[in-house]
Structures are given as C-alpha cells and as structure tokens.
Amino acid sequence: MPVALITGASSGIGEQFAKLLSSKGYDIILVGRNEERLNKVKKTLSTKSKVIAADLSERKAVFDLIESVKDLSVDILINNAGFGSFGEFTETELKNELEMISLNIEALHILTKHFVTEMAEKNKGAVLNVCSTAGFTSGPLMATYYATKNYVRAFTLALRRELKEKGSAVRVCLLCPGPVDTGFNERAKVTFSVPAMKPETVAKEGIDGIFTDKAIIVPGLSNKICVFFERHLPEKLVSMVCYRIQKRKRDRI
Numbered sequence: 001m002p003v004a005l006i007t008g009a010s011s012g013i014g015e016q017f018a019k020l021l022s023s024k025g026y027d028i029i030l031v032g033r034n035e036e037r038l039n040k041v042k043k044t045l046s047t048k049s050k051v052i053a054a055d056l057s058e059r060k061a062v063f064d065l066i067e068s069v070k071d072l073s074v075d076i077l078i079n080n081a082g083f084g085s086f087g088e089f090t091e092t093e094l095k096n097e098l099e100m101i102s103l104n105i106e107a108l109h110i111l112t113k114h115f116v117t118e119m120a121e122k123n124k125g126a127v128l129n130v131c132s133t134a135g136f137t138s139g140p141l142m143a144t145y146y147a148t149k150n151y152v153r154a155f156t157l158a159l160r161r162e163l164k165e166k167g168s169a170v171r172v173c174l175l176c177p178g179p180v181d182t183g184f185n186e187r188a189k190v191t192f193s194v195p196a197m198k199p200e201t202v203a204k205e206g207i208d209g210i211f212t213d214k215a216i217i218v219p220g221l222s223n224k225i226c227v228f229f230e231r232h233l234p235e236k237l238v239s240m241v242c243y244r245i246q247k248r249k250r251d252r253i
C-alpha cells in the first residue's frame with residue numbers, strides 16, 4: 001500500500017487530507033500534538049494508519065518523527081501543520097512567533113529535505129506544502145504569519161523548479177487557501193472578513209493538485225482573483241489594502 005504522511009492531521013484541512021487519501025487506498029501517518037484527536041481521526045479511516053503525537057515546533061521532535069518512520073517508504077508528504085497570530089508586531093508575543101517560525105518554516109523545511117531526498121533517489125513521490133494566499137504579499141498585523149508563508153512559497157517553487165530541470169518525476173506542489181472554516185481563527189484570534197471555504201473542499205483541491213502535478217493550487221475563484229492582484233499590483237498598494245482588511249478584523253474583536 002502507498003503511504004502518506006500528513007502533519008497537522010488532527011483537525012481542519014489536515015484531517016480532510018487524511019480521509020481523502022485513505023479513501024484512495026493510502027496508509028496514513030497522522031501527526032499532530034493532540035493524540036486523542038489523532039486517534040479519533042484514525043478511527044474514521046478505511047486503511048491502515050499510525051498516530052504520532054509530536055510538537056513539531058521542537059526541532060528534536062521533527063528528527064524523532066523522521067526516525068520513527070524510517071522503515072516506511074513515504075509516497076506523499078503533506079506539510080500542513082501551521083498556525084498564525086494577529087496583532088501589531090510591537091505588541092505580539094515573541095515566544096509565540098518563534099514557535100510559529102519553527103513550525104511553519106523549520107519543520108516543513110526539515111521534513112521536505114529528508115523525504116524529497118529519499119523520493120528523488122527513487123524518482124517517485126510527491127510533496128504538498130500548505131501555504132496560503134498570505135504567501136504572496138507582506139501582511140501587516142499578521143506580519144510573522146505572512147512572512148512564514150512567503151518562505152513556504154519561495155522555497156517550494158524553487159525546489160519544484162530544481163526537480164523539473166533535472167527531469168525528476170517527484171512532484172512538489174503548493175496549496176494556497178484563502179479563509180477556511182477550521183480551528184485556525186481561534187488560535188490566530190481573528191475573524192474572517194469574507195466567507196470561509198469548507199476544509200473538505202480545500203483538501204480535495206490539494207489532493208487533485210498533487211495527482212495532476214499542479215505547481216500552485218489556489219482553491220476558490222475569489223482567492224484566485226486575490227492572488228492575481230497580489231502578484232500583479234505594486235507591493236505598496238497590496239500591503240496598504242491588506243492592512244485595512246486586517247484592521248477591520250481587529251476592530252470587530
């Protein structure tokens with residue numbers, strides 16, 4: 001059976017990735033901090049699965065995860081675990097931001113390094129890195145979160161290009177959701193200013209994107225339009241608009 005390793009599989013988009021890939025016949029390695037929730041997700045799957053409770057904001061835990069699956073051949077890696085935070089940079093908590101950088105950037109980087117290297121040797125496999133529409137611009141009032149997702153975008157697309165240039169069959173794709181109805185908001189302490197998509201819809205687009213080897217997967221028309229403007233309008237203008245949208249969220253809190 002092919003194997004998929006999914007970080008952040010205990011809720012939201014990650015839980016839906018697990019269900020979808022299991023329904024396609026993949027054995028699933030479910031990773032997250034909340035073991036109880038991971039076991040609940042495990043019970044809903046139709047294929048074999050393994051729960052690994054780990055706090056991936058700790059570097060050692062990331063290497064321990066790699067060690068604990070060393071006998072398995074991972075066919076699909078989904079770097080999905082991540083979180084955001086909201087507020088003026090001068091007022092937000094440094095500890096929380098360093099944890100965010102460790103999870104959103106460092107853990108994703110280490111896992112990609114390990115599994116893509118293995119996949120490249122076998123010339124097969126796929127990685128889906130979960131980014132965001134936030135990955136295409138600076139994000140005042142969510143400065144650190146947007147910056148982490150810019151890293152994910154730039155890193156993932158560069159890696160994809162390297163593999164394509166070598167003629168590698170390994171697929172590396174980027175999923176860029178806009179607002180999704182998950183636990184994300186609660187942790188980031190924000191409310192969305194536009195309607196959120198369902199996590200199952202976003203996960204399905206992500207999985208379809210892996211199988212069709214799509215470089216940048218942006219679920220939903222309004223998010224596609226948003227990304228188009230982010231990529232084509234002057235950064236100063238996009239950043240000003242973003243500030244005003246974020247500020248409205250703060251005013252509603």
Ligand SMILES: NC(=O)c1ccc[n+]([C@@H]2O[C@H](COP(=O)([O-])OP(=O)(O)OC[C@H]3O[C@@H](n4cnc5c(N)ncnc54)[C@H](OP(=O)(O)O)[C@@H]3O)[C@@H](O)[C@H]2O)c1
Binds near residue numbers: 011013037103
């Ligand atoms: N929701 C949105 O609007 C939105 C939009 C764009 C992009 N995204 C991205 O989508 C991804 C999934 O988020 P979501 O919306 O599905 O939110 P979610 O429901 O809060 O899921 C986040 C997942 O990450 C895991 N996680 C958090 N901290 C972790 C840590 N230190 N170590 C290991 N796992 C950790 C959580 O599991 P535990 O709590 O069990 O650790 C959970 O399974 C994130 O990368 C997020 O940035 C979300």
